[in-house]
Amino acid sequence: MIKRNLRSAFVAGATLVALAACSSTDTDTVSTTKNEFNGPKNIIMVVADGMGPAYTTAYRNYVDDSKTAIVETVVFDDLLVGNASTYPAQVSGYVTDSAAAATALATGIKSYNGAIGVDVDKQPVQSVMHYAKQKGMRTGLAVTSQIVHATPASYIAHNESRKNYNAIADDFYDVRVNGEFVADVMLGGGTRYFEREDRDVLAQFIDAGYAYADSYNRLASVPTGSNVIGLFAPVALPWVLDDSRKNRLEYLTKQAIRQLENDKGFFLLVEASQVDWAGHANDIASAMAEMHDLALTIEYLKAYVSENPDTLVVLTADHSTGGLTIGARGDYRWTPSFLHKLDASASTMAKDIAGESLPGAYIEKTLGFALTDEEKKHFDDVAKQEESERYTAIKSFLDDKTNTGWTSTGHTGVDVEVFAFGAGYNAFMGQIDNTDIAKKIFSFIDKRPVLSSGIQTNIEMTPSDDKSDTCNFKEDWRCQ
Template sequence: MIKSFLSPLNKPNILLLTTSLFGLSACAQINDNETPLEQPKNIIMVVADGMGPVFPTAYRYYHDDANTPLVERTIFDQFYVGSASTYPATESGYISTSIASGAALATGKKKPNMFVTDSAASATALAAGVKTYNGAIGVDQDKNPQLTVLEWAKSIGKKTGIAVTSQIVHATPASYIAKNVSRKNYNPIADDYFDLRVNGKLKVDVMLGGGTKYFIREDRNLKNEFVTAGYQYIDSYEQLNTLSPTQPVLGLFAKDALPAELDSKQKNRLTTLTKTAIKQLENENGYFLLLEASQIDWGAHSNDIAYSMGEMKDLAATVTYLKSYVSNNPDTLVVLTADHNTGGFTIGARGEYKWQPEYLKNLKSSPKAMAKRLADKRLSVDNLSNELGFALKSEELKKIEMILLEHTLDNHTGDLSKGKIKNKLVTRYYGYIKEIINLRTNSGWTTTGHTGIDVPVYAFGKGKEMFAGFQDNIEIANKLFTLMGKK
């Protein structure tokens, strides 16, 4: 079954292709004008998934010190250099369900461009400098594997790493490492992390994030294969300090994605993983590191601004750390951008001229976690105000009681399994808690999907000038290739 998903790709051919691509090693490191380029030794690419321009703006107001008349600038504002368009290729795998593309196909016309990308097409653009269809992992429109900046870095003798808050086989990191026709093929994508090599070597020296279930499986134990190949394996944050700096590492800290920042026992987990990744990667030839704040997008898909702001806070701490790192290591370049915007979030809604982020500042857990604990009766309705960090009105408390009552009545005659009934209750509670937060903050949303707006680009360190102004997302990869001497 899974094999048939993979059929358009012939693994041995990919190996041959990548090996032959890497055969053209980086000998001349000169740009078109024949002036030697100032090449950074280390490159840190940061992808903030779903972070359209509205999220750094919202973070600025959320972060503002109310005791001063002007709004303080954030760490993001310091490094803003430009913007990028994100549209995918016209042949987009997801649009076959849309009426427009169906009609175009029926008449034999070229599919129209739908302009709205998913994370896989966008990450492939950022990683390999090619436009592709939504869902594609490291392959172009014709499903041919594409060379990525991470692979190129490895081929010229740099160390490579990823540190992300999703499962490490999720679309963004996968697009830098794996080759697959669909982002959904998580297990084959995990296999690629071990099986696809660069000049015979394993591709990624440091892998930190979530996803044990893809690496320790019944059909294959990739964790053991990595260990046999000389990798250190860790699965708790405490072990981060025990790593030998000379050995490669696979660190998986959750079965699937890491918990949301608001629910994480390890605070600022992306920042923590970043510090370790850099420590492990530093060497005289330099390194390429991909970081992803994976879950800004997930909060936005759920129209849950508290979730997304928690993720923004961790990202801001990560960038703050990177600023100090670059000031001590000026031969490092940091580029930060988003793959697309998510949720159509608006600062202000319903005709009212206000946004009140103070309601987001004292949450003790994520709204989803609150909903789960309410459904499990581990959190009482009376304690919900305490958990949210602001007092609920009596009518809001009544509505929460009503949700349980309605739910009980609805399910009286239902034939759903207990698990499904509970999930329905969690969904209802979660929906209402989000509604309260969206109303209190006066936040708006236009979609539970992605939008096609341009995304901001931030850069600092050596070579940052190249990212100034407007660019398309494929140009970001091409600039990184140039900075690493690829013609």
């Protein structure tokens, strides 16, 4: 584990200068929108965890109107500007995990798989959120995972291992910029990590003046312009198919912006976290539902940018997950219509089926399409199995119906798409690396006047002797 000692101010100015110098962004690539910073006033970074190129194509087919002769475009199609490579530091090979990818997207520096805001030598590195706060912007995050998960953690914390959730939660409070907390708004799951017997970090935030919301509805009642921590589940939010809000990411994003808007601008990280988890689980139903939640969010952000043209939105994935294929087993067919009327996730069906007197009829009703007598009998038998086997059986059934293929329960090393719109969007065009995204954002933020240069952290990095903390996604794909 990491030893935690008081550390003097960590100043990453030299790192930032190097990153800015490496960036290809110049004044010609910045939007001509006029504001005092000669660049985007607000920056919204959206990470669709695990969303490889097959996911956006699958989503287009999933929402297609089959009654028309063409496949209609979706919100992502008009916003595509390029692709990004995702490989981690050389020590970890060519296939990244979410921690190394998030560190690259947040800091512009390649690191090893498992690293949270540290370089290959396990030294803390500055993120774009740190720098935005340093330049006087309000900052926040809205995610569907626990907020200490790899992607949001890498924008705030410094830790040698992504699995040290409690220590990462401590960093959310302990790491400061100019004496201030890194994030003004934090929305997602993770009560378990903030409200602990050994340290009640949530209480510390409340005592420091943060409003606290433990439900979506309570979040709406927090006065505009507040500092707020919203934790809506012990760990992650439910699958969107099971959630009370079917537009939960759009809602959290809208609420975060309501709190962050100010004359000096804001930086907001948004993560569609569970696209990745659906990929790890090879769960096509949840994959498409989580993609729809993301699409609703991007639709909202498009409307927001049309009203606030000094805002930049960048959307990308940290990597692709699961090796999703549209069509499988030599059959030239993909039939997503079987996914259109689900009343619950495959995971929830797997839990509930064991308590049903007529399991086959329950599955038929919840899937929203007719089953044959043989298929109902199949699920009558499935109900007698262990829950993990029931989950696999339901997913496999939907894979057969839709003709979906998967090559992995882990990540793959393919390039991912980059989407951008708003002020300065053309800086992200073409074939780039994931680190370039951070470098370009650093460059935009760098146009603002420096308030001071101190980032305080209480982390001292030392190698871990515990070799048991490696995420094994085959067994534990949520890494909880």
